[in-house]
Amino acid sequence: MDKASVARFLLLALLWGSSFTFIKVSLEGLTPGQLVLSRLILGAAVLLSIAAIRKVALPRSVQVWGHIAAAGLFGNVIPFLLLSYGEKSTGAGIAGVLIGATPLLTLALATAALPTERATSRKAVGLALGFVGVVLLIGPWHESLGSLSGRMACFGAAVSYAIGFVYVRKYLSPLGLAPLSLAASQLVSAAVLQAVVTPFLAWRTPDFTGPVTLSIVLLGLFSTGLAYVLYFRLIGDVGATTASAVNYVVPVFAVLVSVLFLGEHVTWNLLAGGLVVLVGVAYAENRMGQLRKDKETAGAVR
Numbered sequence: 287m288d289k290a291s292v293a294r295f296l297l298l299a300l301l302w303g304s305s306f307t308f309i310k311v312s313l314e315g316l317t318p319g320q321l322v323l324s325r326l327i328l329g330a331a332v333l334l335s336i337a338a339i340r341k342v343a344l345p346r347s348v349q350v351w352g353h354i355a356a357a358g359l360f361g362n363v364i365p366f367l368l369l370s371y372g373e374k375s376t377g378a379g380i381a382g383v384l385i386g387a388t389p390l391l392t393l394a395l396a397t398a399a400l401p402t403e404r405a406t407s408r409k410a411v412g413l414a415l416g417f418v419g420v421v422l423l424i425g426p427w428h429e430s431l432g433s434l435s436g437r438m439a440c441f442g443a444a445v446s447y448a449i450g451f452v453y454v455r456k457y458l459s460p461l462g463l464a465p466l467s468l469a470a471s472q473l474v475s476a477a478v479l480q481a482v483v484t485p486f487l488a489w490r491t492p493d494f495t496g497p498v499t500l501s502i503v504l505l506g507l508f509s510t511g512l513a514y515v516l517y518f519r520l521i522g523d524v525g526a527t528t529a530s531a532v533n534y535v536v537p538v539f540a541v542l543v544s545v546l547f548l549g550e551h552v553t554w555n556l557l558a559g560g561l562v563v564l565v566g567v568a569y570a571e572n573r574m575g576q577l578r579k580d581k582e583t584a585g586a587v588r
Contacts, residue, residue: 294516295529301513311548318487322370327477340466344467353458358472362476372443377550379552380437385537387441392451395449400456419561423441423555423560
């Protein structure tokens with residue numbers, strides 16, 4: 287990667303890693319439902335504005351929008367809500383590390399649901415190793431990492447993300463939609479779905495203090511909206527595989543930001559569990575081999 291791509295890579299990891307701290311602070315003045323709705327509206331507004339400027343059209347087919355709504359449900363609404371509920375009783379750092387298991391879960395689901403994904407001994411070993419790391423992270427004996435229900439909610443968010451990724455790959459990727467069109471449409475559909483369910487969730491008068499307002503704005507505009515644009519630019523510059531390696535760095539930034547701004551503590555099981563998960567995913571995906579291949583073909587992707 288050139289210096290500009292490295293800068294984009296690290297900025298993207300920072301934006302996504304910081305989102306867990308933004309969620310934690312936002313919960314001081316908003317309910318989980320209010321937080322998620324605000325986040326989705328702001329993120330959708332960013333992507334719709336950029337799509338309009340670039341004259342990127344949204345899909346028109348009702349059937350396609352049905353698939354997009356399902357992707358928005360599993361890829362945005364459910365995981366955003368679970369993360370918000372989870373972080374009410376567990377730390378931002380552990381939430382970020384548990385979300386780091388998403389590639390592992392995606393690989394497992396894709397192998398089971400997609401005929402193009404073959405089961406191999408490498409995947410089996412990597413998945414087994416990764417799930418050992420997950421057990422280290424959500425084991426009920428780790429009281430220092432927050433409540434078990436909070437950690438399970440965050441892990442449930444990772445599962446939902448994985449379902450969303452596999453769903454998009456199976457039903458939407460073959461349609462050849464422009465990435466910006468798909469991302470904007472998905473956030474719009476997710477915002478509509480969340481607007482429908484929010485009145486039925488716990489409600490209180492929002493308390494928009496300075497930190498709460500700043501956190502929800504940063505979460506919606508940057509970590510949810512602009513981060514997508516940055517990710518697509520990175521894919522064009524260095525290839526999809528290298529760009530997706532940002533998932534390995536996001537948990538690191540999640541922990542660092544939570545320590546610096548929230549005063550959270552790093553425990554041995556947080557470090558050990560997170561490391562085992564990442565090693566398992568890297569081995570299962572044959573990450574080094576894929577990176578070498580991506581480096582050879584990145585020029586053709588631009």
